Amino acid sequence: MTNTKDKLSASVRQAKAAQNPDADAPAAVAAAKPADKVAATAAKPRTAAPRKEAAPKKPATRKPADAAQKKKASESTGTRKASAAQKPQPDEIPESGSALFPKRVWPD
Amino acid sequence: MATHVTAVVNQKGGAGKTTLAMNLGAGLSRRGDTVVIDLDPQGSSRQWATLGNAPFPATVKQMSGKWDARSLQKGFQAYRYTVLDCPPSLDSHASLQALRACDIALIPILPSPVDLWASLRLPQEIAEARKVNPKLKAFLVLNQMEPRSALSASMREALEEFDIPVLGAAMRRRAVYRGAALDGVSVYQLGGRGAQAAAEIEAVINEVITP
Numbered sequence: 001m002t003n004t005k006d007k008l009s010a011s012v013r014q015a016k017a018a019q020n021p022d023a024d025a026p027a028a029v030a031a032a033k034p035a036d037k038v039a040a041t042a043a044k045p046r047t048a049a050p051r052k053e054a055a056p057k058k059p060a061t062r063k064p065a066d067a068a069q070k071k072k073a074s075e076s077t078g079t080r081k082a083s084a085a086q087k088p089q090p091d092e093i094p095e096s097g098s099a100l101f102p103k104r105v106w107p108d
Numbered sequence: 109m110a111t112h113v114t115a116v117v118n119q120k121g122g123a124g125k126t127t128l129a130m131n132l133g134a135g136l137s138r139r140g141d142t143v144v145i146d147l148d149p150q151g152s153s154r155q156w157a158t159l160g161n162a163p164f165p166a167t168v169k170q171m172s173g174k175w176d177a178r179s180l181q182k183g184f185q186a187y188r189y190t191v192l193d194c195p196p197s198l199d200s201h202a203s204l205q206a207l208r209a210c211d212i213a214l215i216p217i218l219p220s221p222v223d224l225w226a227s228l229r230l231p232q233e234i235a236e237a238r239k240v241n242p243k244l245k246a247f248l249v250l251n252q253m254e255p256r257s258a259l260s261a262s263m264r265e266a267l268e269e270f271d272i273p274v275l276g277a278a279m280r281r282r283a284v285y286r287g288a289a290l291d292g293v294s295v296y297q298l299g300g301r302g303a304q305a306a307a308e309i310e311a312v313i314n315e316v317i318t319p
């Protein structure tokens with residue numbers, strides 16, 4: 001547990017240092033040239049990537065009719081019935097324990 | 109009277125912005141007229157609101173045409189509360205204007221290192237937004253917490269590295285949050301099944317929106 005805490009906090013500090021190489025993070029900045037290079041390139045996509053903006057990526061639930069609806073920028077009317085709603089669901093999703101990369105992070 | 113604006117932001121996808129925004133909308137609608145504005149082209153909150161048998165407790169709208177922070181505040185001043193569901197990007201017009209328009213920014217964050225790293229730019233963005241919106245207050249909200257997981261337990265300490273305070277209230281990982289979206293309702297409408305989740309949302313509201 002303490003190990004996880006320390007590792008997580010250290011990883012955040014390291015990521016922070018990689019983000020602003022001129023800030024107060026001597027350990028990361030003082031690293032040899034190749035490491036610096038890695039940090040610099042790693043920081044780039046974070047600021048540049050305009051994620052998911054253009055293409056809505058949830059086509060499974062979105063029918064063509066949706067696009068037309070969207071244009072109207074209308075209020076929701078809440079009329080459709082959700083058919084799968086009846087299934088009883090446990091309130092809590094089983095926990096994935098204390099492993100760093102548990103098998104069941106995404107159950108269902 | 110001006111509408112009280114809460115923006116739910118994080119450039120990381122899947123952090124729980126829509127889940128938090130919609131349930132906040134429902135919780136706030138018990139206190140006064142509330143509108144949830146779906147600022148994400150994915151349209152998830154709008155989709156969510158169309159699925160229920162009954163109208164969603166808060167009005168859910170999308171923005172169209174040209175708009176900015178000022179027109180947003182003006183356009184929804186009839187509502188006591190406005191909740192903004194932002195897209196997973198801080199560079200977008202929507203997120204920038206949302207941060208300028210809001211009283212409070214809530215930033216849901218998952219107990220995972222990758223999500224932490226991806227959110228590191230947030231304090232800068234908040235500081236930037238404060239230059240034009242000095243009243244802006246920002247808080248991290250832990251989401252999908254698993255009390256017995258080492259990572260979840262490590263989150264609060266790790267978040268001390270951020271310059272943004274963490275709310276005491278947090279959301280646990282619960283199937284009802286997903287089920288509510290499927291039913292087109294909020295956790296408040298799920299009776300006993302949603303009671304614990306609703307209590308979590310109430311705790312968020314009471315801690316920062318209507319303290």
Ligand SMILES: Nc1ncnc2c1ncn2[C@@H]1O[C@H](COP(=O)(O)OP(=O)(O)OP(=O)(O)O)[C@@H](O)[C@H]1O
Pocket residue numbers: 120121122123124125126127128148150152194195196251252253279280281282283285286289
């Ligand atoms: N506390 C929770 N317990 C269980 N599932 C959750 C919880 N919060 C969110 N989820 C699920 O996680 C997924 C992502 O949540 P959500 O869509 O709210 O994130 P988002 O930040 O709005 O995503 P995007 O960046 O794509 O807009 C959804 O499937 C949602 O149902």
Ligand SMILES: [Mg+2]
Pocket residue numbers: 125126127148152193194
């Ligand atoms: Mg969303």
